[in-house]
Amino acid sequence: MSYESFRLLHVHAPRLDAALGDLLGLPGVHNELVQDATLHAFDHAIEAAIEHHVDVVLFTGAIFGETAPTLRGLARLRDGLTVLREEEIAVYISCEEKTQQILRDGPWLGHGAVTLMSPFQKQPLPIEKDRQKLASVSFRQPSHGDKSYRFDPPQGLYDKPAHLRVTGSSLFSILIQQGTPGEIHASPNDELAADLIIRCGDEFVMQSAGQSIEEIISGPLQGVSRHHTGPTGCSLIVVDEHKDVRVSFIPCHVVQREHMTIRQHAGMDENMMLSTMQQQLDGLKVHQDCKLVICQWDLVGYDDNETRESMKSRLARQRKSYSEAERYQPAGAFSFDRLSFRGPTGCKVWHHFSASDELRLPKLLDRHLLATEYLKLAEEFFPDEIAAFESHLTKWSESLPPELASRMKEINADKLIEFAVNYGTHWFVQAAEEVAA
């Protein structure tokens, strides 16, 4: 049975006009760019939809930030949808109830063929009273000019057991299979529609087509903080006439963060250090629409989610690095001016150390006996203390203002250890120098 090719662009969590956090120390000149980062990323996604001649654009996840949508975000969504309508591209938005309500009440969806779907409801939702017909929207496939498909759930389908419930993503499976909807759109497991939508439909589409790939690239259109602003974007899913599915990742982010690691060693002077840094900088991959690259430099480097042993080895590595390092100056005084960034035209770069500015970069700690001893102690002390971390938090939180209690859940032991090790070492070095003076 021949099949018409089908192109879907999936945009997850555009977070329109959401404020990016965790950008302490960012120079004020980048403020506007960072504030508009989500909007620019959304624009790139719309451009990508047009450029790749997609049939459908699917928006899922957080359309806006975690708080109420802003007027700027809504206006940008309206403009984007208008563009898509002019290009005759169908749009599906799967969002939570609250966002749906806002979208339905305002002039945000324009007058085009936009279908709102709820991951928690069985049917596509009506948009407005006079747009009732859009609930079961039909969209044309450009490759099949004389024919159009309609999505009409078969009678009684939703009365079936839970594992046969139709989900938002089933829509696409129907389109792929071109068969009778009732036969193929049931999810194989007892999953909620939310699962499938949040998993973007992409996977489901591929499963329905009998295809699978090792990795599904999905994620927000633009990260929410310094720690999430890695390469992000949208996914282009192409199902060809042989039902072969191809998924491509299209980067859309405007702000990109890169975690760079320098392993200091004995005899490494400033020039060598800068040379190493420059090599890493030259090896960066930045797409052409990116406007700001945040380079976070770590002098030692460690992995997340470390086991006790790996944490010990990391701390030992840090001690070794500190003891071998030649440089010794406040991190804030380090000059990045000699580094050159060869990114796309107009793309800026912001360098900063992961350590706080007042902390000092390590020196030859062999001269500072107690600092070295402290680092040795840290290798055993902190990994052992991890077990009692929860009780420590409870105890410490008692002396904090009550409004901070909720934040204690987000405290990460690794981060605290990093602070504790760095600050402790710093104090010992400073004390040694003051005593010597």
Added chain:
Amino acid sequence: MKISRLQIERFGIWRDLDLSLNTGGVSLFYGPNEAGKSTLLRFIRWAMYGQLPKHDPGMLSRYGNETLRAGVVSLEARGKMHRVARRWDDSATNTKTIKVDDLPEGTISQRSLDDLLSATTGDLFESIYAVGLKELQELGTLKNEEVSQRIYGLSLGPEGKQFLKVQQLSEQFHGKLYDAAGHRGRLIDLLTHRETLQKRIKSLPDRLGEYRLLADRQEEADIEVIELKKRQSKLQKELTGYRHLDRLYGPWKRERQLSAEMKQMPDPRTLPSNAIALYDNLDAQVRKVEHELDTIDRELRGIKERRGQMGLSPKLRENIVSIQALLDQRSWVEDAQRRLGESQADASLVKNELEQKIGEIGPKWNIHRLDQVETTPDAHLRLVNAAQLYQRGLARKTRHERKYEALSTSAQRKLNEFQDKLKQLNIESLPKAISDCQKRMADLEELGKLRLKESELKQLTRQLHNQITRLRTKIDLPWWAYTMLWAFACFGIFLFFAGLYKAVETAWIIGAIYTLTGVMCCGLTWALRRHYESDMRDQVTSIHQEAEQVDTQLGQVRQQLDEIRSRDYPWLPNTMTQRRVGPTGSALGEASLLREAAGQLNELQKLATHEEWLAKARQRLSALRGKQPAYQREENLKRQAWCDTLKSIGLEETVKVKEAFAVWQRAYEASKQKDIWQLGLKEIEQQKQSLAAFRERLDMLSRRVGMDMSRSSNMLETLSLWEDQLGNYNDGRRELLSQKKTWNESLKLRRKIKLQLAAAVRKRDQFLSVNRIKNRNQLESLISQLSRRDDIMHRLEEAREELRRIAESEPDLAIVEEDLHHYDAKANREQVEMLTMELDEIGEQLHKTHSDTGRVVEKMTQMEHDRTETDLRFQLKQVDSEIQEVLEKWLGSHWAKMAIEQLRHRYERDYQPGTLMSASRLLSKFTHERYRKIWVPMGTQQISVEDSHGKSWRVEDLSDGSREQLFLALRLSMIEEFASKGIRLPVVMDDVFVNFDRDRTGTAVDAILEFAGNNHQILLLTCHQHITEIFAERGVEALRLPNNRRMVEERLAG
């Protein structure tokens, strides 16, 4: 420093007391209460430091009213005895005198006494060395500054200070982030800022609602605009219709009138608008052509008459071309004759030069010989190459010869020097001399080692003999031991005989017992003596044997020494000093000999290097000699090649390269000159041939024309004559040709004018027939009618064009002709005015609506681009992030403090000062390891004690006995530490074991005895009998102090 004697003339209760003390170990003084033990302690302090205890008010109250204190302390320090006599006499002008040794009274320097006391102060002595029970019980007595430094945290050094500093830094940092007590810090600031931002965000107006209202207003306005535009469009269409009709009516009516007039006009013909002028022009052309024809006929007749009068010579006309050709060559003839003369003169000069150059080459040279020489560039190249090869071969040979000569000369010179040196040193064989010199050095080194060994063995022999002497004195038992043994033996003999007698007389069993006992006593006596003496003798024997072995070794060493000394070195050069090592040669002399030998060896090694170089030079000379024939052969071959090249070029053979090149160069130049000369000869010959040919042509033409050439043999004169005749002929011929040409041209012009005349007449007739007229009058009448018709036609076209234009301006409107027939201009105008007014009203409404919409859209755009909320949210987010980070830093620093605390605790335990460590060991001994460690928390003056379970106890929590043991241990460890720095003072202890139980007292006494064994003097005062007994058990007898109770009672009564 130790006290050997105390002599108290008067101090407290003591009068005329004289005590001799044991300077090595413990001196125990026993006396009951009030016996003056403590006074003795105070006396020692007063005598040594001149002051009474500060913290002993009882003493002052008791003896403060004394008028005289006097006494002497004898001290032993650094192997010398010193006497320190001190006298304080209040009644005699309150003088204080002190006397040390034999120095005159009053001249003693405090410095001398300070030296004796190792610059210690009375307070230090009181705190550490003079310990009473009271001092032991009070912690405060350990707070002397120097003592505190050793005990408390001040002693942890830079690390301790760092810990204190780190603590301070961490507290500062912690408090800066968040100070829970003061509810301030960065965290509180951020929370306040966050609250402010949240309030500002909340206070923002409901922008979405406002925007929605604006959007609704925009939508309503859009609908209104659409309605208005519809109405406006309809009215505009009506208005356009009326205006169109009005515009059409005028042109339509005019067109109808002109069309009617046009129908009455005659039909237009082909008569041009300038018909009269055209006719006049044609007529004038006919007349003009007729006049031109008459003129040309007259000219033809005149030319015919002039041609009949002219005539020319026919022979001259036939040869005119040949004559002209010869005349054209006149200048060439003149030039050729001149050049011929010049070439002949040049050839003569060149020939002279050639002969001169040939003469320069050599006497045997001529033009023929010159032709044999090859002067081409190739020949020159060959000559140069051959010369280079020849010269190179020659130079190589020469260079080789020079090198050989230089090397030979140098080698000969060095050989002479080398042989002179050998003769000078009287060396026959250099390698042997070097080998001998090395042996001599080895012998000298061996000699040094043997001397060292000899002295060691001598020393050992002396020690062994001393040891034997000491042992021999101990072999004999003391007299009382012999007496006892003899008595024991006699007693055994007596028992033996008594037993025999008893066995025989009374009872054999008892007798046997007696006998056996007697035998046993005798045996035991013999065994004891034998055992004791044999042991000592064995030792003496073994030492004897050892001494003999050493003597043997010493003999061997001396023999080796003699052997080495007796060695002679006849092979050594005479010039080198040969000195024998004397039997009593000192190490210094041997060292000098060794240096000398090294110098000799160095010199010989230099000579060996010299010899080696000469051998190499000889090899090189031989090699050079072997190469010489080859260079000679090469040079011969090159020379032969050079001569062959000279021959092949045509030169004579010679080995003089420069000369050969000069000959070749001159031959080359002569050859060039010869070529120039031969070229000149060829040119002269050619010029002569050309002139002869020209003369022949001239003669032949003269004969053809019939002219007589005998008059002139000069070719140039003949040519001048011919030139004059040819000029006359040419003038006549040019005139005739001119007349002929004019005749032909006039005939052509006449034929052309006749044709023009016929054409002009034909055109004029044709014009009249076409217009159907016969003359000019008829033509003028026709032209006036046609002019009127054109005017009407033009006006009609204009009217039609206007109609068309108006119709096209409104393509959508269709006007019916019937409407135009019924057109009423007034009614139409009224209708137009009414519609215009209505349209103006709609326009105003539209403008107003557009303005409103524009304002709404502008407002909406402003709202869409307003960044206030975004800015605030961004700030809030950053504040949230910072709060999180500060919180993490705060918690991190909290955790860091815990780690620092642990590290500090570890340091406090493991890196306590040496005083506390040795004190810990003593305490552990005193308390049978119940308490193991004494430590002081950093930065505090709080002593803690750790028990065997690792639990720490503060001093206040310890029992009295344990506390006294702790402080005793601390004092003893400090005394040990002072001693290690060279401060040794006598220790005076006054009843320090009172609160110790018996076990701990025994242990403490053991520890004190062990302590005293380390060269410490301890004066121990006690009033307890059991203490003296414990000491007595350990071999220390107590010295009983005189009973002063009576004196005290007297004093109290007094």
